[in-house]
Amino acid sequence: MEKNKFSWKLGGEAGYGIMTTGLIFSKACTRIGLYTYDYIEYPSLIRGGHNAYQVRVEDEDINSPIRPINLLVALNKETVDLHKHELTPNGGIIFDGEQINLSDLGRNDLKLYHVPLLKLEKEIGGLMVMRNSVALGASFGLLNHDWNIVEKTIRDAFGEKGKDIALEDVKAAKAGYDYVKSNYNIFDFPWKMEKISDEKKMVLTGNEAIGLGAIKAGVKFVVIYPMTPISNILTFLAGYDEEYGIIVKEPEDELSGINMAIGASHMGVRAMTATSGGGYCLMTEAIGMAGITETPLVVIEGMRGGPSTGMPTWNEQGDLKFVLNTGHGEFPRIVLAPGDIEQSYYLTRHAFELAEKYQNPVLLITDKNICESKKSLNFFDNTLKNIRYGFASQDELNKGNYLRFKFTDSGVSPRSVPGMPNGLFIATSDEHTEYGLYDEHIDNRIKMMDKRFRKLENCKKEIPLPALEGDADAEITLVSWGSTRGAILDSMKWLRNAGIKVNYLQIIYFSPFPDEAVLAILKKAKKTLIIEATKNGQLADVIREKTGFVFENTLYKYDGRPIYPEEIHDKVRSILKK
Amino acid sequence: MTNIKFLNLATPNWCPGCGDFGILLSLQQAIAELNIEQHNLLLVSGIGCSSKIPYWVKVYGFNSLHGRALPVAIGAKLANNKLNVVVAGGDGDGYGEGGNHFLHAMRRNIDITYLVHNNQIYALTTGQASPSTEEGDKNKVYPHGVIERPIQALAIAVANGATFVARGFAGNVPHLTDLIKQAIQHKGFALIDIAQPCVTFNHHNTYDFFRQRIYDLQKEGHDFKNKTKAFEKALEWGEKIPIGIIYKEERKTFEEKYPQIAKKPLSQHDISFVDIQKAMDKMC
Numbered sequence: 064m065e066k067n068k069f070s071w072k073l074g075g076e077a078g079y080g081i082m083t084t085g086l087i088f089s090k091a092c093t094r095i096g097l098y099t100y101d102y103i104e105y106p107s108l109i110r111g112g113h114n115a116y117q118v119r120v121e122d123e124d125i126n127s128p129i130r131p132i133n134l135l136v137a138l139n140k141e142t143v144d145l146h147k148h149e150l151t152p153n154g155g156i157i158f159d160g161e162q163i164n165l166s167d168l169g170r171n172d173l174k175l176y177h178v179p180l181l182k183l184e185k186e187i188g189g190l191m192v193m194r195n196s197v198a199l200g201a202s203f204g205l206l207n208h209d210w211n212i213v214e215k216t217i218r219d220a221f222g223e224k225g226k227d228i229a230l231e232d233v234k235a236a237k238a239g240y241d242y243v244k245s246n247y248n249i250f251d252f253p254w255k256m257e258k259i260s261d262e263k264k265m266v267l268t269g270n271e272a273i274g275l276g277a278i279k280a281g282v283k284f285v286v287i288y289p290m291t292p293i294s295n296i297l298t299f300l301a302g303y304d305e306e307y308g309i310i311v312k313e314p315e316d317e318l319s320g321i322n323m324a325i326g327a328s329h330m331g332v333r334a335m336t337a338t339s340g341g342g343y344c345l346m347t348e349a350i351g352m353a354g355i356t357e358t359p360l361v362v363i364e365g366m367r368g369g370p371s372t373g374m375p376t377w378n379e380q381g382d383l384k385f386v387l388n389t390g391h392g393e394f395p396r397i398v399l400a401p402g403d404i405e406q407s408y409y410l411t412r413h414a415f416e417l418a419e420k421y422q423n424p425v426l427l428i429t430d431k432n433i434c435e436s437k438k439s440l441n442f443f444d445n446t447l448k449n450i451r452y453g454f455a456s457q458d459e460l461n462k463g464n465y466l467r468f469k470f471t472d473s474g475v476s477p478r479s480v481p482g483m484p485n486g487l488f489i490a491t492s493d494e495h496t497e498y499g500l501y502d503e504h505i506d507n508r509i510k511m512m513d514k515r516f517r518k519l520e521n522c523k524k525e526i527p528l529p530a531l532e533g534d535a536d537a538e539i540t541l542v543s544w545g546s547t548r549g550a551i552l553d554s555m556k557w558l559r560n561a562g563i564k565v566n567y568l569q570i571i572y573f574s575p576f577p578d579e580a581v582l583a584i585l586k587k588a589k590k591t592l593i594i595e596a597t598k599n600g601q602l603a604d605v606i607r608e609k610t611g612f613v614f615e616n617t618l619y620k621y622d623g624r625p626i627y628p629e630e631i632h633d634k635v636r637s638i639l640k641k
Numbered sequence: 642m643t644n645i646k647f648l649n650l651a652t653p654n655w656c657p658g659c660g661d662f663g664i665l666l667s668l669q670q671a672i673a674e675l676n677i678e679q680h681n682l683l684l685v686s687g688i689g690c691s692s693k694i695p696y697w698v699k700v701y702g703f704n705s706l707h708g709r710a711l712p713v714a715i716g717a718k719l720a721n722n723k724l725n726v727v728v729a730g731g732d733g734d735g736y737g738e739g740g741n742h743f744l745h746a747m748r749r750n751i752d753i754t755y756l757v758h759n760n761q762i763y764a765l766t767t768g769q770a771s772p773s774t775e776e777g778d779k780n781k782v783y784p785h786g787v788i789e790r791p792i793q794a795l796a797i798a799v800a801n802g803a804t805f806v807a808r809g810f811a812g813n814v815p816h817l818t819d820l821i822k823q824a825i826q827h828k829g830f831a832l833i834d835i836a837q838p839c840v841t842f843n844h845h846n847t848y849d850f851f852r853q854r855i856y857d858l859q860k861e862g863h864d865f866k867n868k869t870k871a872f873e874k875a876l877e878w879g880e881k882i883p884i885g886i887i888y889k890e891e892r893k894t895f896e897e898k899y900p901q902i903a904k905k906p907l908s909q910h911d912i913s914f915v916d917i918q919k920a921m922d923k924m925c
Contacts, residue, residue, distance in 0.1 A: 283907040334716070
């Protein structure tokens with residue numbers, strides 16, 4: 064019997080509440096102390112098409128989805144056809160035998176659990192979507208989860224407002240739970256769950272972590288045009304607008320979105336926008352304006368498969384070089400990239416600080432697999448306070464002769480904001496004088512460019528240096544950025560179990576780039592493997608550009624699917640011939 | 642009263658005789674007469690000859706990107722709704738490059754004043770057609786004459802939710818000053834499309850062209866609360882061209898719909914510590 068270590072997948076037609084059911088499954092697991100990682104696959108459709116929600120569960124922290132599954136819940140035949148090859152021997156399928164026929168399954172090492180989902184759902188007079196709840200209950204019956212916890216999780220998911228729906232869902236889940244327990248010997252199914260702790264854990268997406276980080280940083284103005292995979296940053300924050308006193312606006316387009324954010328930031332409030340590749344293309348001119356007007360701004364770029372509309376609901380890391388080179392002309396660009404959900408929270412908060420401190424746009428790159436995947440996590444640090452940077456005091460302004468873009472050693476000039484007496488200036492997209500009048504003289508141009516770039520030099524002094532994770536005397540050093548971090552960490556556990564010493568360098572701060580520290584680490588590595596969700600290796604290019612270092616081995620994947628820990632594990636073993 | 646002299650920041654570099662001078666003077670006069678303190682007004686512009694206007698008025702200025710003045714201004718107004726926000730720019734900037742923002746700003750009825758310096762030509766790029774160039778006018782791009790109809794910006798404004806819609810004439814400073822004062826005082830989105838002769842590139846819509854045609858709607862007793870009549874006047878362009886208030890209504894402004902800023906503007910919210918525990922609890 065395998066306890067507290069399994070992988071569950073729910074599949075069916077889009078539009079039938081699969082996402083909600085999946086999240087309840089995950090939360091019900093974390094409530095007995097287990098760790099979860101949820102990975103979601105769906106096509107770019109509203110209804111129809113295949114949706115799959117996968118939850119990986121273990122009794123220690125996990126960071127990625129794995130390919131094998133132990134229990135598949137098939138709400139339709141397509142789910143079985145698409146995913147039966149992912150099932151491990153002795154794996155189970157929960158399905159409605161009155162609706163679908165599995166005679167062509169072609170595998171005899173699986174356990175089939177027919178549960179009359181539709182019939183049970185009709186008996187309790189529920190809606191079509193209640194089928195999910197019947198199947199959820201059946202899953203927990205088979206895994207022998209504590210019913211009281213399942214019930215409480217469902218009730219909490221719908222909250223006070225959804226009390227009546229929750230009641231129906233609880234009934235449906237109980238019907239599934241009881242059916243499995245009374246019609247099958249559940250101990251035939253090898254995977255079971257058991258409580259290990261009462262400690263509370265959150266289950267949340269990268270988008271929600273970004274939202275929390277922004278709230279924590281005191282964001283006041285959020286303007287986001289919806290786009291997969293970052294739309295949930297908008298909807299998440301919209302749910303908290305009055306509670307936290309934030310204006311959350313959906314603009315007419317991305318051009319409006321970013322320019323509104325710049326306008327708000329100009330008034331001294333912390334402002335952000337978010338988009339994906341296509342929308343980011345539209346925003347680039349304004350990001351240059353934030354650069355030359357020295358306006359703080361946080362822009363989230365959630366990558367998906369490109370180019371053009373590309374593969375809207377699938378993962379890729381193809382925008383790194385684009386974001387690093389955002390917009391035309393030369394201006395300091397501060398670029399950060401979290402590698403997981405927890406980092407998304409802390410880096411978003413840091414992005415706001417850097418933006419205000421350096422009066423500059425900060426571009427935070429994330430990707431679909433961080434944005435939309437869910438993970439169980441301990442609470443984030445809620446003690447952090449916000450410091451305000453770079454504002455001129457009214458007393459300073461009253462001294463007279465205030466110059467908004469004054470040449471300073473640090474490159475940062477104290478800001479006044481419209482409304483403050485004696486602080487007049489012009490913010491302009493033209494090159495300008497210290498006051499803000501447009502100016503094209505040679506001396507002024509050189510001094511202004513140098514002033515702006517001094518900010519980047521100073522920023523470089525304060526960004527955390529990259530550090531290796533894992534064994535000091537590793538046989539191989541893995542290098543990546545973004546969501547591949549999770550699969551790498553998980554593969555490292557397996558490699559260590561196989562007696563292989565391995566370590567990992569994640570690049571988080573891209574601009575300013577910690578070139579010396581990165582090169583020092585790479586020069587010491589015995590062997591190197593760079594891992595990216597790209598065709599041509601953009602991180603490899605960036606590191607080569609900044610340090611001259613060329614990677615020995617590469618693992619590039621550009622089919623939109625996650626890089627699984629198995630793939631990394633196998634690749635490392637083949638490189639080391641072990 | 643604010644002295645208009647204090648509102649001169651530098652000497653404009655527009656062509657001698659440009660209609661923009663009349664608009665600049667009217668705007669400065671209006672600010673002075675309304676006794677608005679310099680630091681309580683943000684003047685936002687886009688790109689073009691007219692968008693240089695923040696360089697000549699001593700208030701807070703923001704010379705943004707081509708077409709993007711409105712969103713910058715909207716963001717600023719939402720962040721500090723106590724501030725007076727005036728947007729200025731050309732017809733190419735507002736009705737062409739920024740056309741989408743123009744449409745949606747009006748739906749919101751945000752309390753800003755939008756001055757469109759409408760010279761019916763692209764002047765800074767030396768004389769190409771603008772969205773307002775009259776059909777048949779010849780220029781560098783259309784040597785055989787423009788084959789598109791001009792945009793009906795005022796009629797669009799009446800249809801799309803602007804609550805103050807007017808036309809001014811750069812050659813009539815007292816009238817335009819009064820119009821700008823009313824627009825700034827109006828609670829909601831105020832559009833003034835200003836007939837602005839371009840003495841260098843537009844040889845059709847000249848000072849004389851307008852002087853021969855314009856008449857004052859308010860002197861004719863036009864009922865600006867009547868939407869049907871407003872459409873008629875918004876579309877009138879030919880032997881007679883109306884100036885003055887075309888349409889006006891009172892409607893709740895965008896800012897008034899946000900309880901978040903009912904007590905104080907976003908810019909005055911304290912963010913030193915934000916407690917996210919409740920939001921995190923909901924994730925469990």
